Amino acid sequence: MAEKKLVEAITSMSEDFAQWYTDVVKKAELIDYSNVKGCMVIKPAGYAIWENIQRQLDERFKATGVENVYMPMFIPESLLQKEKDHVEGFAPEVAWVTHGGLNPLQERMCVRPTSETLFCDFYKGDIHSYRDLPKVYNQWCSVVRWEKETRPFLRSREFLWQEGHTAHATAKEAEERTEQMLNIYADFCEEVLAIPVIKGRKTEKEKFAGAHATYSIEALMHDGKALQSGTSHNFGDGFAKAFGIQFTDKDNQLKYVHQTSWGVSTRIIGAIIMVHGDDSGLVLPPKIAPTQIMIIPIQQKKEGVLDKAYELREKLGSFRVKVDDSDKSPGWKFSEQEMRGIPLRVEIGPKDIEAGKCVICRRDTREKVETALEQLEKTVEELLAQMQSDMLKRAKKHLEEHTYTALNREDFEKIFQEKTGFVKAMWCGEMACEEAIKENMAVTSRCMPFKQECLSDTCVYCGKPAKKMVYWGKAY
Amino acid sequence: MAEKKLVEAITSMSEDFAQWYTDVVKKAELIDYSNVKGCMVIKPAGYAIWENIQRQLDERFKATGVENVYMPMFIPESLLQKEKDHVEGFAPEVAWVTHGGLNPLQERMCVRPTSETLFCDFYKGDIHSYRDLPKVYNQWCSVVRWEKETRPFLRSREFLWQEGHTAHATAKEAEERTEQMLNIYADFCEEVLAIPVIKGRKTEKEKFAGAHATYSIEALMHDGKALQSGTSHNFGDGFAKAFGIQFTDKDNQLKYVHQTSWGVSTRIIGAIIMVHGDDSGLVLPPKIAPTQIMIIPIQQKKEGVLDKAYELREKLGSFRVKVDDSDKSPGWKFSEQEMRGIPLRVEIGPKDIEAGKCVICRRDTREKVETALEQLEKTVEELLAQMQSDMLKRAKKHLEEHTYTALNREDFEKIFQEKTGFVKAMWCGEMACEEAIKENMAVTSRCMPFKQECLSDTCVYCGKPAKKMVYWGKAY
Structure with a gap:
């Protein structure tokens, strides 16, 4: 346990x-x-x-x-x-x-x-x-x-x-x-x-x-x-x-x-x-992950398993790859690889070796893919690229889904009471107004985006003529 | 001037x-x-x-x-x-x-x-x-x-x-x-x-x-x-x-x-x-030099000279190479390249271009080599390797020529009065003796080399039984 x-x-x-x-x-x-x-x-x-x-x-x-x-x-x-x-x-x-x-x-x-x-x-x-x-x-x-x-x-x-x-x-x-x-x-x-x-x-x-x-x-x-x-x-x-x-x-x-x-x-x-990140720990984008692939041998004491794991590491030498050959159980190793956010896990055991294949598991989706060993390098390359691009897509979707628009003070306050995210809103450009927003709503101006939109003609908070569209939010 | x-x-x-x-x-x-x-x-x-x-x-x-x-x-x-x-x-x-x-x-x-x-x-x-x-x-x-x-x-x-x-x-x-x-x-x-x-x-x-x-x-x-x-x-x-x-x-x-x-x-x-280093400035070993080759165009305002210099830079792209295309004179650029210790200088002017060759000058020996442009990459590679190895040889020779042996106190003191370098000498192993040497001769023990030699049986300074051969010297 x-x-x-x-x-x-x-x-x-x-x-x-x-x-x-x-x-x-x-x-x-x-x-x-x-x-x-x-x-x-x-x-x-x-x-x-x-x-x-x-x-x-x-x-x-x-x-x-x-x-x-x-x-x-x-x-x-x-x-x-x-x-x-x-x-x-x-x-x-x-x-x-x-x-x-x-x-x-x-x-x-x-x-x-x-x-x-x-x-x-x-x-x-x-x-x-x-x-x-x-x-x-x-x-x-x-x-x-x-x-x-x-x-x-x-x-x-x-x-x-x-x-x-x-x-x-x-x-x-x-x-x-x-x-x-x-x-x-x-x-x-x-x-x-x-x-x-x-x-x-x-x-x-x-x-x-x-x-x-x-x-x-x-x-x-x-x-x-x-x-x-x-x-x-x-x-x-x-x-x-x-x-x-x-x-x-x-x-x-x-x-x-x-x-x-x-x-x-x-x-x-x-x-x-x-x-x-997710509830199992870190999830690292492949391009920044110090280790991109962790090879985890199954039943590693059986003859040939560890050797095969090392052979695969050799084969994947153009990536940042490691073998977890410690004396922990495979389940424990899986958890560690997930906690550390290592993008791909390659599982290789006696049955896999016999069948000339292995299982690859993606950290982000938990999706498992079976691949023939001779296809391993190519499959890994594709999976890493796919994972990198999927992670960006998901993050973009999250950003879009958590970006709101407020046209008046009531909406502006309501959104921040009910939701968390960015709120796009027009602003008069006065520091006093910005300070009042911070004071009363506990949110700050994040930036005046280069991509300006004209959402309305008046400041979302004070109602004076609007000068800029601002992203507002709670910040770290 | x-x-x-x-x-x-x-x-x-x-x-x-x-x-x-x-x-x-x-x-x-x-x-x-x-x-x-x-x-x-x-x-x-x-x-x-x-x-x-x-x-x-x-x-x-x-x-x-x-x-x-x-x-x-x-x-x-x-x-x-x-x-x-x-x-x-x-x-x-x-x-x-x-x-x-x-x-x-x-x-x-x-x-x-x-x-x-x-x-x-x-x-x-x-x-x-x-x-x-x-x-x-x-x-x-x-x-x-x-x-x-x-x-x-x-x-x-x-x-x-x-x-x-x-x-x-x-x-x-x-x-x-x-x-x-x-x-x-x-x-x-x-x-x-x-x-x-x-x-x-x-x-x-x-x-x-x-x-x-x-x-x-x-x-x-x-x-x-x-x-x-x-x-x-x-x-x-x-x-x-x-x-x-x-x-x-x-x-x-x-x-x-x-x-x-x-x-x-x-x-x-x-x-x-x-x-x-030497009296013209720094001399950098090719393997550590941030810029290994400086290409200096001669009469760079003449048509085609600068273009040729850039072409050579392209050709030498596997090395750390720059073109000095500033508006200083070639002589000034030579001095700067020498002061900065850049290993090789490539001189290229209208006449060289016409003859399909250029001149390479080594920073360490000042030796000039003429080479056909199609041989440039190979020549540069050889010269850099040669320079690297010659620099080590010269430094080794200097070390050998400035390492002396002292068998008794008189010699020990005389060498340090007349010369500078390492002196190999036997030592009793007593801190008091070492302190006396430092006090009286203003030299310190550098190290007890792994390669021990038995030069004599007695300490060079106090005459007690010797325990170790020590390198002595004046140190930064």
Whole structure:
């Protein structure tokens, strides 16, 4: 009976979604809590997902001319204070280093919550002429934000991310880069993570501290809550003026650069879990799964079974494949493979070997397919592709079915009382109105989508003339 | 004349080696100094070297079963203090975080100088049975040590590294892993970085804080000074006892695990510079060079020249190749390619195109080879392989020619007065004697090499019976 523990221990989604999430991250061995409050240990199964995200995003970045660099992890207090809005946004939640070794520091430093100020300080010394532009730099690192409430991947005092920081000669080029990176994030989510996203611009209230404009991609989780999954900021020349980053242009005039920054973090692993997971655990899209196929031998002590399993692993060498040859029972191994979200399970036992076939089971649909061993490679390839595309289709359907339209305040409030999801509604563009919505309804503007629709002429909440269509939702 | 500035500005090695080093790291654009004292900005050319090191080392690690993870960057003070020797070694040089946001922390935390304590704390909760062993984890991250004197790559308050931390059921297995990782480092240095190293064990005085035994690889720089380029530690069950990491073995007995840790850092980029560089700048071994070939068009404004350069880039697509199509002069571009250590330069101009050939120049020997364009790919491949192997040969020759033997104190002192390099000499094994050598001669024991020779029966310094042959040297 001990064998069933793994599966029994997980709370069902419908019963308690938050507990289900916590169970999955623990039971799928993605993370562990650490002795350092609010910080997590990312275990091999979790880190391998991040490595795959890194590799595939990094390739997409480099194809557009991005170069990787590394900045110090500390920011002297005076540097953090150079851009007024920025310091106001971040100072309340940074960790402060006050001593080096046995001595107090002359000036305290924070551990980077984000590195705009460091990049600006560097660019100030490194950019002189139009020939030095554009700078399209990125770094993979960890950042620290001293949050009060934390949850694995979603909100953690330390998390891993990439942060791109660019400098351009013109406002137009900066705007193009801001949008280009948002598109890279959106395409990556759809094509690799099988997560459809809404692309749009953040309102003034929700934009990044110090940005001229913030764009984001917003995904819808299984429980109907939104998760901001990537952001791209256009700073205009605001930081350049605060830091004095000037260059001599072709016309021999001294000008300020225009800057952008953009980032995706380990938070996106939370999105993978909450978009695709089910009551048996994690379900990983094949393109991001560290292990795509688990071969599970049946009656493995019988002669030839394990050898056959290893032979199949060899045969499937172009995929990420493993054999579970531990001394656990097949049922236990099945549960583990399901909990860990491994896309395909190949079952092979004495009878299968005799018949020259095996059984393949898809993680997402539980569908079982029998295949001749000589067809195995081809079948696996097709199944992985099918699963990847089906997962996106299902996530799209969920997004569509949980996106509502509200034309007046009554509907707007009613929908959020009865349902969870995105609500599309017109908005007057006033921050006071947005704040009232948040205050009274506990929902926030997620973004003003690039694909605007004119649903009506008046603001859904205050009735004033409408300026923008907004996606509203409850967010992580 | 401005065009010559780049080359003129670099100090020659023989004139002032330390200044030459600083010039190279700056002029080859590997790093920049930052506003954060003692921390460096690693620029694209420097970071790309680190990315190549990471990728190739990581592959070698994973082939032996290493899994990557990520631990928090903070260590609570009480956790750092659990292993007595360890805290004594590191506490004087850590950065302390005392405030989170606006509030003082209940317990201060240091930014990790190394993560033994965090891994131990994690293993204590994660290891229960022999089935949970071995744990062979590694992380790529940055660490902080509050050094007083800093130099780019060689000694920096923050640096990048990997740190492996393993736990095993037996002492034998831990010892095997310690040696296995040292061998991986040594092979990587020889095969990829073209740097020959001495493998050996550190003396008690020089071993890692808390280790049972420390092994290191020691390389010899061009100026005759040693650089410790990688270390591997066997902790025995010392940390396990301090942290209470126990498991139930197959015989149903509760036992302590045996642990190891091993690391290589960005310091090794300093070794590449100081082993291979010359008075024109950096010289990068082809296997680690981010750009292996720079194609430089001659008279690039003439019709067809740039097109031909791009065509050759296409043709050489299986290598890491770039075209320098900037509007600088060819001479300037040559200097830059040399300063940056790019292994091969391909020169192509109107006359070459007419004759269906081009000129290839090797960075290390300056040797020029003319080759027919249809032979280009093959010639480049051969030249890169030849250069890689010649660089190792030259470094080996330098190591041999600067390794001396001392049989008595007079010779020992005389050699270090007149020469720089390694000195092989017998040692009594007493820490007091080793300390006297350091005090009086300003040299340190580098390691007790695995390949022991019996040079004489008595200690080179104190004349007592000899126990070990030691490599002595001045070290970075």
